[in-house]
Amino acid sequence: MDTIIDVNNVSMCFNLAEEKTDTFKEYVLKLITGKLHFNEFYALRNVSFQVERGESVALIGKNGSGKSTMLKIIAGVMSPSQGSVTVNGSIAPLIELGAGFDMDLTARENIYLNGAVLGYDRSFMNQHFDEIVDFSELQSFIDVPVKNFSSGMVARLGFAIATVVRADVLVVDEILAVGDFKFQQKCRARMAELMAGGTTLLFVSHSAAQVKELCKKAAWFDNGELMAFGATEEVYKLYESKYQN
Amino acid sequence: MKIHKILPFFQHLTQFKPLLNELVVRDLKLKYRRSILGYVWSLLNPLLMMTIMTLVFSYMFRFDIPNYPLYLICGQTLWSFFSESTTMAMQSVLANGSLIRKVYIPKYIFPIARVLSSFVTMTFSLAAILIVMIATGVPLSWELLLVPTCLLFLLVFCMGIGMILSAMAVYFRDIVHLYGVLIMAWMYTTPIFYPISALPEEIAYYIQFNPMYHYITFFRSLVLYGALPPANVWFSCIVSSILSFLLGVFVFHKLQRNFILYV
Numbered sequence: 001m002d003t004i005i006d007v008n009n010v011s012m013c014f015n016l017a018e019e020k021t022d023t024f025k026e027y028v029l030k031l032i033t034g035k036l037h038f039n040e041f042y043a044l045r046n047v048s049f050q051v052e053r054g055e056s057v058a059l060i061g062k063n064g065s066g067k068s069t070m071l072k073i074i075a076g077v078m079s080p081s082q083g084s085v086t087v088n089g090s091i092a093p094l095i096e097l098g099a100g101f102d103m104d105l106t107a108r109e110n111i112y113l114n115g116a117v118l119g120y121d122r123s124f125m126n127q128h129f130d131e132i133v134d135f136s137e138l139q140s141f142i143d144v145p146v147k148n149f150s151s152g153m154v155a156r157l158g159f160a161i162a163t164v165v166r167a168d169v170l171v172v173d174e175i176l177a178v179g180d181f182k183f184q185q186k187c188r189a190r191m192a193e194l195m196a197g198g199t200t201l202l203f204v205s206h207s208a209a210q211v212k213e214l215c216k217k218a219a220w221f222d223n224g225e226l227m228a229f230g231a232t233e234e235v236y237k238l239y240e241s242k243y244q245n
Numbered sequence: 246m247k248i249h250k251i252l253p254f255f256q257h258l259t260q261f262k263p264l265l266n267e268l269v270v271r272d273l274k275l276k277y278r279r280s281i282l283g284y285v286w287s288l289l290n291p292l293l294m295m296t297i298m299t300l301v302f303s304y305m306f307r308f309d310i311p312n313y314p315l316y317l318i319c320g321q322t323l324w325s326f327f328s329e330s331t332t333m334a335m336q337s338v339l340a341n342g343s344l345i346r347k348v349y350i351p352k353y354i355f356p357i358a359r360v361l362s363s364f365v366t367m368t369f370s371l372a373a374i375l376i377v378m379i380a381t382g383v384p385l386s387w388e389l390l391l392v393p394t395c396l397l398f399l400l401v402f403c404m405g406i407g408m409i410l411s412a413m414a415v416y417f418r419d420i421v422h423l424y425g426v427l428i429m430a431w432m433y434t435t436p437i438f439y440p441i442s443a444l445p446e447e448i449a450y451y452i453q454f455n456p457m458y459h460y461i462t463f464f465r466s467l468v469l470y471g472a473l474p475p476a477n478v479w480f481s482c483i484v485s486s487i488l489s490f491l492l493g494v495f496v497f498h499k500l501q502r503n504f505i506l507y508v
Contacts, residue, residue: 014506025419076349078505091349100344104275113267117348121263 003088004168004200005051005074010083012044012069012224043069044080045224051217053089053168056201058211058232060239061221067204070221071171074202089168089200092118103147107138107157110146114161128164135190136160156183163190166197173204188214208236261351265358272362287369288376291322295377302438310440312469315377319465320437322370327403327457328428330363334407335414335424342508352501353494356407364400374468386471395463398482402456405489412500415507435461456485 044066051057059067072078073085100117101110111132115125133139136156146154163170170191191214195201205211211218211232218235220227222242228235277283295318302308302317310316334356338345341355371392378385414420435457441449452458459481466474 027417072346072505077345077347079502100348102271102275104278105271109271109274113271116261116264116267117344117350119260119263122266 002053003050004053004055005088005202006086007047007049007070007074008084008086010044010047010070010073010080010085011042012066012073012078013081014041014043042224044073044221046083047221047224047226048083049219049226049229051200051202053200054195054198055217056195056203056215058203058205058215058218059221060205060211060218060235061227065221066224067221068173069224071173071202071204074169075171087169090119091169091171092162092165092167101146101154101158104145106143106145107149108142110157111161114158118162118165120165132157132160132164135164135186152180152183159187159190163194166194166199169200169202170194171202174206212236258351261354264350265354265361268354268358269362269365272359273365276362276366284369287366288373291318291325291370291373292376294321295373298438306439308439308443312381312383315374315381315383315469316465317438318374318377319468320435320461322367322374323399323461323464324432324435324437324457326363326367326370327399327460328432329366330360330403331406331410332424332428333363334359334403335410335421337407338411338415338504339418339508345508346505352504353408353497356411356497357404360400360403360407363403364396367396378468383469384471386467388467388471388473391467391473392464395460395467395482398463398486399460401486402460402489405486405491405493408493408497412497412504415504416500431455431457437461453481456481456489459485 047066047070059070061067069078073080074087075091076087100114102113105113111129112122112125115121133142136153136159138153138157141149141153146157149157172191188210191201195214201214203211203215215232217230218232219229220235220239228238277286280286282289295314298317298321299314303313337355337359338352344350345352410420410424434452435455436444436452441452441458444452459478463474463478463482466472466478
């Protein structure tokens with residue numbers, strides 16, 4: 001098996017200014033008066049793990065424990081303060097569904113725009129257009145501006161676009177919470193299908209049932225540190241035992 | 246900064262060319278969406294502006310300029326492209342903040358797309374200039390074939406300024422407000438509706454450091470006088486566009502790393 005994601009001793013440090021300095025005047029004033037000090041905050045601290053091609057890994061932990069920061073670093077949205085991340089393949093980021101939508105454009109126009117955000121050209125999107133529309137079940141709303149959509153409808157469209165291509169890595173961050181029961185089922189089926197085709201899945205969820213169903217491995221984050229990494233069942237045992245006391 | 250650090254900056258360009266296309270198409274679509282005349286506005290707007298300014302400046306302030314309407318619309322078209330494209334580019338990174346926070350995209354694509362979409366709109370306005378040329382009986386000369394060259398220099402210049410502004414606006418939002426004032430001052434120091442000879446000599450000397458003056462002079466000498474611009478105008482246009490672009494790439498590259506923490 002070859003390693004597809006290599007997270008090597010990654011730390012992410014944010015400078016939390018005590019007050020946010022938004023304007024130039026404030027910045028200069030603070031610089032002069034010497035009040036420009038920062039609170040350092042480590043969202044991630046010395047995290048290392050490897051994911052093999054075709055594996056499915058869940059990132060679990062409390063809110064604010066660093067899961068989403070980790071995903072953003074893997075997706076290349078942020079660069080880590082220390083350490084390095086190597087990804088040997090293409091990534092389809094579903095960090096938030098519909099992130100690339102322009103609310104004033106129609107669903108049809110957004111399919112092309114969002115496809116381009118993920119790096120696919122017009123002819124490629126033309127080939128997969130019907131598939132996307134079918135999966136999202138939005139046939140009758142295809143020429144309606146997205147601003148008139150419900151959040152569930154936006155999520156459907158976003159999921160359909162991001163999963164139409166077989167990317168090497170699929171990054172999914174708590175998106176199955178929206179959408180009705182039937183659509184959630186459909187999404188899980190699609191993810192299982194992608195995984196069967198060799199796609200690596202990175203999955204963030206607070207639902208233990210969903211994680212256990214989809215992922216063989218889990219990484220437990222707490223206060224920016226990687227507490228445990230291994231088989232889902234074992235990591236959950238540790239995770240649950242900590243919060244039961 | 247070494248060149249091998251800058252080159253990877255553009256390595257995704259082929260991969261994200263479709264995105265650049267879609268962004269430009271989006272801007273063009275949204276610009277005139279739901280207006281009845283649509284793209285005709287790109288033609289009508291400069292003509293109406295020219296009419297009003299010709300009336301104002303022929304009756305209130307008199308300048309001795311032959312074919313004043315054409316003189317005016319030439320300067321006006323180039324200036325409004327410059328001011329529109331840089332102002333929109335300045336906001337582009339901030340406006341797409343939600344996207345930058347979630348998906349990896351080379352960020353320079355946003356200011357570049359904005360400038361390109363303004364450029365496309367501007368080329369529609371060239372039809373307005375052609376109408377004025379024909380209406381005022383200006384002969385069509387071979388020199389007009391150089392118009393694309395002139396516009397290309399200006400395009401590269403605007404891209405550079407757009408990248409600088411968009412990167413700085415992320416850290417200091419004040420620039421958005423400051424630039425409105427700055428661009429007004431810049432407009433009055435550019436001979437758009439007055440001839441440079443109307444200025445006192447000591448001020449006219451400084452105007453030659455204004456790149457926009459040279460782009461407009463270049464354009465006017467082709468369109469209005471059917472002549473090749475003098476060598477110093479060529480030189481100023483080429484040098485200022487290259488300098489602006491390189492500076493833009495340099496500043497943007499330096500500042501983009503922490504965009505995500507501020508947008």
